[in-house]
Amino acid sequence: MSAVLAGCGPTGGSDDVTLRLVAADYGDSAANSSKKYWDQVVEAYEKDHPGVTVDVTVYSWNDVDAKVKAMVDAGDAPDMAQIGAYADYAAADRLYKAGDVVSIPVEADFVPRLADAGKVRGVQYGMPFASSTRLLFYNWTLFAQAGITPPTTWDELAKDAKALKARGVKYPYALPLGPEEAQAESLQWLLSGGGGYTQTVSSYSLDSAENVATFDWLKDELVGKGLTGPVAPGKLNRAAAFAAFTAGDVGMLNGHPSLMKAAESKGVKFGMVPMPGLDGPSKSSLGVADWMTAFKQNGHGDQIGDFLDFVYSKKNVLAFSREYDLLPVTTSASQVMGAAPQDAGLRPFLEELPLSESYPVGRTSWAGVSAEIKKRIGGAVTANGSPADVLGALETTATTAESASGE
Structure with a gap:
């Protein structure tokens, strides 16, 4: 003073x-x-x-x-x-x-x-x-009409998505892996699968076995079965996914607190639960x-x-x-x-x-790595995409960026 x-x-x-x-x-x-x-x-x-x-x-x-x-x-x-x-x-x-x-x-x-x-x-x-932080938002009205309950595991999420699709819901699960904020949706899923972007203080772990398994599941059990809506995940941005939710066209998606007010203003009845994991609610959540x-x-x-x-x-x-x-x-x-x-x-x-x-924001390499994730991760879940190849290429990029930064 x-x-x-x-x-x-x-x-x-x-x-x-x-x-x-x-x-x-x-x-x-x-x-x-x-x-x-x-x-x-x-x-x-x-x-x-x-x-x-x-x-x-x-x-x-x-x-x-x-x-x-x-x-x-x-x-x-x-x-x-x-x-x-x-x-x-x-x-x-x-x-x-x-x-x-x-x-x-x-x-x-x-x-x-x-x-x-x-x-x-x-x-x-x-x-x-x-x-x-992020929670799984679900449309209460669509869930009631389909006679389903909020999921606590990945298998339950896929089962709920199938029931929503059968009732004509446009986006049973909205998976925004577009360039706006793909790094957020990706990390939320990786954490729920027991992985993440970094395994130790000094290295990235983008292509870990847990991460590859998570994206294999997304590709095979959600995207490949037509449960993520008419827009390819790699082209779907968060803002568009949120807008679709507030229009009543989305059954489930990951959302942050501002989505509550937006949904309420449009009269959408919704609930929120922790992100499902492999065998129960995810043990960790994305924090930004x-x-x-x-x-x-x-x-x-x-x-x-x-x-x-x-x-x-x-x-x-x-x-x-x-x-x-x-x-x-x-x-x-x-x-x-x-x-x-x-x-x-x-x-x-x-x-x-x-x-x-949180993201590894304490690393000078993170900005570049994040930009590459936004650009490339959507390709991992396309019909011809390979999660192992995409995550492997991202790991190489991250390791090179880390070395160049001197960290």
């Missing part, structure tokens, strides 16, 4: 500081743009810190990472950026460590699973800002986090830390999470949300968080 307040006074002074924050937009309209959220946070902060101005620029998720990269490449890094990846900047020594900016109580309050995902070689650089980063370039570490302590207060974390149907990234806010009646809809997702597995 002393560093922040040193330049404060009735008329300001030469020590006044302007902090620049680049943030992503989580809203789906002008009415709930993230700009409104940040305007409220900044107004409250600046009121008590007259020596500090916080300048926030909000970009869509389609643009924010590229905008920040362009600023950094031009030698004009913001003080803070709320983005999707941090490892490249950490590897280039452009970021403050989390412990060098936020206070000890704030650092200790991050949900442990998310804090761990924000680390590079055991040191936290990425501070989780928003998180979500977005990251707050603090750049060293302008030397505003003390002021950044004081502002972020305010941003990560229980009140502000809860307000953001409730506005955008996301999970809190702090333990204190999670405890409130877990008990509050108004948050009952998010509770099933919150319960998945301790069991969740």
